[in-house]
Amino acid sequence: MSSTDTLPLIDCHPSTGSFRDDVVSGLARDRKQIPSKYLYDARGSKLFDRITGLEEYYPTRTEASIMRAEIDAIASAVGDDALLVEYGSGSSDKTTILLDRLADDLVGYVPVDISRDHLLEAAAGIDAGYPSLEVRPVCADYTSSFPLPDLVEEAMRTVVYFPGSTIGNFEEGDAVAFLRRMARTAGPGGGLLIGVDLRKDPAILRAAYNDREGVTAEFNLNLLRRMNRELDATFDLDAFRHEAVWQPDAGCIEMHLVSQTSQHVVVGDQMFSFDEGESIHTEYSFKFTSDQFARMAAEAGFRIEDVWTDDQDLFSIQYATVAAW
Numbered sequence: 001m002s003s004t005d006t007l008p009l010i011d012c013h014p015s016t017g018s019f020r021d022d023v024v025s026g027l028a029r030d031r032k033q034i035p036s037k038y039l040y041d042a043r044g045s046k047l048f049d050r051i052t053g054l055e056e057y058y059p060t061r062t063e064a065s066i067m068r069a070e071i072d073a074i075a076s077a078v079g080d081d082a083l084l085v086e087y088g089s090g091s092s093d094k095t096t097i098l099l100d101r102l103a104d105d106l107v108g109y110v111p112v113d114i115s116r117d118h119l120l121e122a123a124a125g126i127d128a129g130y131p132s133l134e135v136r137p138v139c140a141d142y143t144s145s146f147p148l149p150d151l152v153e154e155a156m157r158t159v160v161y162f163p164g165s166t167i168g169n170f171e172e173g174d175a176v177a178f179l180r181r182m183a184r185t186a187g188p189g190g191g192l193l194i195g196v197d198l199r200k201d202p203a204i205l206r207a208a209y210n211d212r213e214g215v216t217a218e219f220n221l222n223l224l225r226r227m228n229r230e231l232d233a234t235f236d237l238d239a240f241r242h243e244a245v246w247q248p249d250a251g252c253i254e255m256h257l258v259s260q261t262s263q264h265v266v267v268g269d270q271m272f273s274f275d276e277g278e279s280i281h282t283e284y285s286f287k288f289t290s291d292q293f294a295r296m297a298a299e300a301g302f303r304i305e306d307v308w309t310d311d312q313d314l315f316s317i318q319y320a321t322v323a324a325w
């Protein structure tokens with residue numbers, strides 16, 4: 001454990017080695033692919049924050065509006081004396097709706113994020129805004145296991161908070177495995193409060209991932225910039241373009257970086273060739289029916305207790321309890 005100005009930090013930040021290994025093995029595949037978690041370096045996290053404020057990007061404001069409308073029911077589902085563990089807390093913006101209502105009833109708040117600076121800045125803001133709340137940031141890749149602070153022993157239950165429908169960024173098998181790990185973190189009697197994006201008119205989805213200002217394109221292309229900086233790579237950002245397509249059979253938006261020309265790119269001491277039009281797949285964003293999500297959650301050992309949605313059924317917030325793990 002290390003300490004920032006005032007907040008004790010559990011620091012399990014992954015090494016650059018895992019980024020390099022994942023990039024090199026991903027680019028060596030027939031269908032080039034880099035895990036979407038690498039989109040979130042400090043700049044990527046800031047760009048994502050901008051995306052959440054875009055007119056076309058309905059998920060964030062819709063989730064916030066459901067949260068505001070249903071906060072009493074949500075607070076009673078979480079209950080008193082819980083430890084709230086937020087996976088991928090980012091700027092913790094949405095969390096304030098929950099904390100405004102729950103801060104005095106919680107044993108503590110544990111924001112978990114891979115981007116250390118972003119995490120510390122957000123955690124310090126929460127700490128200052130809610131003086132009665134114990135805030136214990138954990139810098140970690142939340143898709144791997146990480147330790148919880150000792151506060152967990154004082155809590156009646158652990159509730160994992162996973163907003164934003166980031167669960168949609170995993171392929172189904174990985175999503176179930178990840179939900180199962182969350183069930184283990186929450187433990188017996190624990191809960192999961194999760195944002196789940198719903199199936200809808202593809203035109204709404206295409207617009208959300210191809211915004212007019214080009215922020216999503218910049219967010220996607222930033223991955224190339226990050227590889228150049230951190231892995232000594234030679235990507236020419238002008239030689240790739242952002243693409244986000246709706247895949248109706250799979251039920252997901254796929255994000256790609258498409259090579260504009262036939263070219264070679266070096267990453268450290270390895271060279272990779274691209275045909276014109278060949279892409280690197282950078283993200284899935286699955287959209288769910290409520291039944292589909294309930295099935296996945298059940299497979300992972302959760303039972304869905306409550307589902308809250310907006311008037312247009314664009315998005316849902318769901319509360320599940322650990323049934324078994």
Ligand code: AVI
Nearest residue numbers: 051164165166169209216285
């Ligand atoms: C974080 N995640 C839920 C976002 C999504 O909508 O899948 C990431 C994103 N990618 C492009 N725009 C937003």
